[in-house]
Amino acid sequence: MTASLFISDLHLADERPxxxxxxLRFLRDTAPKAERLFILxxxxxxxxxxxxxxxxxxxxxxxxxxxxxxxGTAVFFMHGNRDFLxxxxxxxxxxxxxxxxxxxxxxxGTPTLLMHGDTLCTDDVGYQEFRKVVRNPEWQAxxxxxxxxxRIELARTVRAESEQAKKVKSMTxxxxxxxxxxxxxxxxxxxxxxxxxxxxxxxxxxVVDGHRCERIVLADWYGAGSCLECTRAGCRSVALT
Numbered sequence: 001m002t003a004s005l006f007i008s009d010l011h012l013a014d015e016r017p018x019x020x021x022x023x024l025r026f027l028r029d030t031a032p033k034a035e036r037l038f039i040l041x042x043x044x045x046x047x048x049x050x051x052x053x054x055x056x057x058x059x060x061x062x063x064x065x066x067x068x069x070x071x072g073t074a075v076f077f078m079h080g081n082r083d084f085l086x087x088x089x090x091x092x093x094x095x096x097x098x099x100x101x102x103x104x105x106x107x108x109g110t111p112t113l114l115m116h117g118d119t120l121c122t123d124d125v126g127y128q129e130f131r132k133v134v135r136n137p138e139w140q141a142x143x144x145x146x147x148x149x150x151r152i153e154l155a156r157t158v159r160a161e162s163e164q165a166k167k168v169k170s171m172t173x174x175x176x177x178x179x180x181x182x183x184x185x186x187x188x189x190x191x192x193x194x195x196x197x198x199x200x201x202x203x204x205x206x207v208v209d210g211h212r213c214e215r216i217v218l219a220d221w222y223g224a225g226s227c228l229e230c231t232r233a234g235c236r237s238v239a240l241t
Contacts, residue, residue, distance in 0.1 A: 004107055005031060006228040008040035008116065008196025009220035011082065014057055016045075022225040026240050027064045030227070032071050038105075039096070040196045040218060041080020041116035046159060048151035049144050050089035062094040069095035078103065081118045081197065082159075084135065085144070104188055108232040113188045117197030117217070120176035120184065126165070175200065181215060182208045194218065194228065194235075201226070201237065 012020050031037050044058065052058050069075045077096040079086060091098050102115045122128060133139055143151060166174065175198055185193060190211035201219035205212060216235055219226045225240040 003034045003229050003231045004036040004038065005034045006038045006040060006194055006218060006230070008080065008218045009042045009199060010225070011042055011045045011221065012057065012061065013045035019221045019225065020057055020061065022221065022240055023061065024064050026225065026227065027068050030240070031068050031073055034073055036074045036076065037068065038114060039075070039077045040114060040194070041078050042082045042196065043077070043080070044083045046155040047083040047085045048148065048155050049085055050087045051148050053090060053093055062090060066093065066095040078114060078116055080116045081131065085140065102184065102188065104191060107230050111189065111191035113184065113191045113193045115184065115193065115195040117176065117195035120180045120195065121174060121197070122177045122180045123173045174198070181206060185213045192216070
């Protein structure tokens with residue numbers, strides 16, 4: 001069966017080894033059966049630069065991805081809000097192709113828009129302002145020039161502040177906004193949309209300018225992992241153990 005697989009929001013971290021183990025099994029047993037694997041961001045809990053590859057877990061993940069690619073499954077990676085500093089060194093080590101966000105691909109005859117999903121959360125004004133800062137090339141160059149230990153400490157501080165901020169934000173603010181979704185669908189000729197980021201797996205139907213569009217939200221891997229499998233017959237969620 002010809003299939004493409006989609007995963008996002010794994011948030012791999014040393015303190016959550018079960019997610020890494022699930023991914024390694026997935027890359028060994030499930031993903032080789034597909035022609036393409038798309039990772040739509042937040043593969044790692046945070047990424048302070050490609051020097052992170054020196055650590056055992058990221059190196060192990062990169063090696064497993066590289067083996068998958070060399071086995072015949074094309075692997076694509078889109079940056080998330082946690083691992084937007086993944087660069088060419090990681091891409092080479094993992095054998096992955098870096099994709100822009102958004103990116104349109106035709107899946108078995110169906111035009112499909114791929115996004116991480118954070119740019120759709122336009123009601124979260126504070127986050128969108130933060131995103132503009134950290135996606136600025138000048139900010140990134142300055143950050144990457146800092147010693148690794150300082151970058152790690154800054155990343156941990158930002159992560160802690162983010163978790164604290166979530167406690168006072170409404171769930172609605174942290175979800176996608178309908179106008180942003182409709183704009184994205186309209187700008188890309190009303191395709192199917194697949195994204196992650198919100199950790200709210202579901203299938204939504206949107207009617208935009210008279211066009212019926214499907215929006216599929218990927219699950220996170222804080223619990224049992226899952227992937228989205230798309231074939232000519234459509235898309236379905238597949239639980240991983």
